[in-house]
Amino acid sequence: MKNSFPLLIFMVLLLSACAVKQSEKVDTKPDVPFIWENANVYFLLTDRFNNGNANNDVNFNRTKKSGKLRGFMGGDIKGITEKIKEGYFTDLGINAIWFSPVVEQIHGSVDEGTGSTYGFHGYWTRDWTALEPNFGSEEELSELVQTAHKHGIRIVMDVVINHTGPVTDMDPFWGDEWARTEPQCTYEGYESTVTCTLVKNLPDILTEKTEEVELPKALLEKWADEGRLEKEMDELDAFFIATGYPRTPRYYIIKWLTDYIRKYGVDAFRLDTVKHTEASVWADLWKEASKAFEEWKAVNPDLVVDDNPFFMVGEVYNYGVSGGRWFDFGDKKVDYFANGMQSLINFEFKYDATKSYEEIFSKYSDALNGPLKGYSVINYASSHDDGGPFDKQRTKTIEAGTKLLLCPGSSQVYYGDETGRSLDIEGTVGDATLRSFMNWDELEANSDINGVAVQGILSHWQKLGQFRAAHPAVGAGVHLQLSAEPYYFKRTYKSSDYNDQVIVGLDLDNGVKTVDVKGVFKGGEVLKDYYSGTKVEVKNGKVELDTDFEIVLLGS
Template sequence: MISNCENKNKSEEVVVASEVSSVADAPFVWEGANLYFLLTDRFNNGDTSNDINFDRTKETGMLRGFKGGDIKGITQKVKEGYFTDLGINAIWMTPIVEQIHGGTDEGTGVTYGFHGYWAKDWTRIDPNFGTKEDLHELVKEAHARGIRIVLDAVINHTGPVAEKDPVWPDDWVRTGPQCKYDNYENTVTCTLVANLPDIKTESNDNVDLPPQLVEKWKAEGRYQQEIKELDDFFERTGHPRAPRFYIMKWLIDYITEFGVDGYRVDTVKHTEEYVWQEFKTECDYAFSEFKEKNPEKVLDKSDFYLVGEVYNYNISGGKLFDFGDRKVNYFEPESFHSLINFEFKWNSKELSYEALFKKYSNILNGELKDFGTLNYLSSHDDGSPFDAVRKKPFETANKLLLSPGTSQVYYGDESSRSLVIAGTEGDATLRSMMNWDSIAKRKRTKEVLSHWQKLGKFRANHPAVGAGVHQMITERPYYFYRSYQKEDYKDVVVIGLDVHKGAKSIDVSKIFKDGDVIYDAYSGITTEIKNGRVIIDSEYDIVLLEKM
């Protein structure tokens, strides 16, 4: 219980325009989703009354304390239509479980668990982030707008040991050695950094609950209820009462109670791969149980989404991640639907649009067919973003939102939120507060945001963009199309990038038919196909064509 506190050349496939489904019929597909990633504490403060808890009042390093962002703040922006206008159909938020109460200095000044990755109690939402009621409201309001909610799961470690946060028992965690990251063993059976106790996920021994957790639950008046639920879980599953299974139970409660749609899983490569097969089984069971009990709250037939953070996984590796002494497949046997793709930012720097799009289409419709990658150009812990000084916001949007695969918009990508903050150390520079004031007042920010909105909504309306097959039409000017088909649903779009402004005559004879009415979602122009061509006379160097 959650408490408060067959393979053929796909490039030759063409979807006949007369058979294309309408935009309104567009299904949601995780492989082509537009996912928004935010730090819960840094996005929007919707309730100032919960800004300070557990006396977390020590002076911290710059941007290393709680700043007030919360679940209510996210819901507020959902209701205002911010995400809908941006074409977002899934929101991934950093962990919201109760964090350690104390702070710790890792050499960058005192830091509190504002980021959510320092769990103290998985069964309770941290009051700095909100309440159960807040999470219920967020899921309800997001689902009403076709937006999925993805939470963040940590099974690898607890939070650091601090003055208010004792180390967990030896049969639960190891406190050394520290990982060296040069082979499988010293990436998995070790601590990520000093003072970050590593859960013994390899253990199948029955262990008792940590005394501090027992004491805490008793003080909160919910010990008996938590024990009953644990007994029921272990009786149903037959799992040993080993550390990893306790945590899995606590995490799937967020599925059965709130109906969240997915988990992004942290520090995957630091945990034995079979753990994730087990976790997927439990998540799928919980999601099925929720849908059976709450049919009125079911969005569609989509499976529960699991995307893993295997740090430095590259799409060029296909299904395998190389530890040096061994390669591991985190997709099969069944575990992750998708992995975060750390290669995308480098590909975006080094490759032309066509080379980038072709590479990703070939892999995702080949070796990774039926799986996916989550592509990003900036994030919360990657110190080498694609455009650190925000000089290329339009190109960033083009490459991220028009590439095959699932797109991850990191909060503020769409508004050029600064990634270089004077006075910060380490990853804190990537984690500033969302720049709402700039969105409201700066003309340049509004222009950038408008571009991201147009591309984002086009992606959201068309599975072909992210999940379709890519085919170039002409190199100069650069036009291409994407086609997608699943069962009776068919989708095709034509896109032009860096084309000349003014009147543009585009040969679409292989994609659309004479008489088809075509809409350019970028300029808002509607026209008709004549002699196999479409003419768009606009002031823009980009076109986003769909059949009406």
């Protein structure tokens, strides 16, 4: 593989990008089925993406000076909806949006040696039954889901069961019946990863508990003050009577989380800190989430997008595709795919991304059509809590997009991957450097990111994303190299009711390209090169293109 693209491709990318409008429609086949194994998932921190309502920026007197990038910055649910309506996600070929948790966060802040920190990231729950007002209202969440569905985009809600938020002067401990505050995890084996606190002052929910517990007094008082105590208690009574579950911590939280499915019709859960909780918890959540999704569909037939069942993807930190269905704790192996998860986040891709195209693509195709057949992984190049991403300095933004979006499996676009948003912010401590506000200003100004114009980066990711969105074979198909030099491969996807195939060429010469498509496309068939926008007809088993790009993305 060539180490860098010639200057010419960047100039052409820039010129072509200038013609890309944020609101333009994607040219995709209308009958293309949505397949989770081919999903192009956009992951964003709700607080750091787009501020759609400046009136909700400060709540609960959260005015204490925080460490750099460790306070709320104004992003919200309405801001996400605005970008859906503008066509930003559609233009990028995104068909699923995963946003960080939006339930009510702790009101206070904590300093763990990284500066005063508020729960802007969404992982410090105070009340699972309420939305965080900094992020928005129930009406705004409902609008977000319905707007996404109208644009063919699924909603992945990020959920936490493992822990509450830290204890502060404003946020009381849930009590010894609900959580533990020690020992802290040492990660030496299964028990020291599961029955312990992730870090100091992050109470670990007693998900293994079998004895029934009362609700925390502080939570009951909060509900009473908000005028919804009776409603919440009645709903809990109905849930436990209907399911027969004991009133233990895990089932209270499962009820609260599945309410978001029943009420709003979210399509999927991203499960936080999976390996720190008993696998059976996730199996129980899957059972109730699936039931809730079918209930929502029955009540809202006009809002149903398709026949896909509820979907769950797990964050098993350090899981890699090479592990197949198993995660190894050292003293115990767990199959999370057998416990409600259809996919796991793949922490291995960032290392594989340093390899050649064929090494990556053949490895992932073999894994997903072998040990992981029927399941999938979500690949990423960068993320919110991985300090060693593939391209931290943003010097390989074009290469990162090519490898991520053309790799078998689902793809996770972390907000700003497509615009070169900096992952190395001076003055930050820890993972805050990965969580700056979306660089809309640099996109508007078409700033230079290490020699590449932002709009040129975006154009590259858009073309690849739209190709993936139009062709399930890209992520869910079987990979086969057609030639090594020049490098071409095909992907083939077959199901009981849909077939798809594509041919891709990478690191090609600019100018005229003759592509052998025999055995894939028929004579007389008109194909589209999704990178240049050129349409060509198959003649004598070949197509000929004359483009200024080193990439060819052929599909019908």
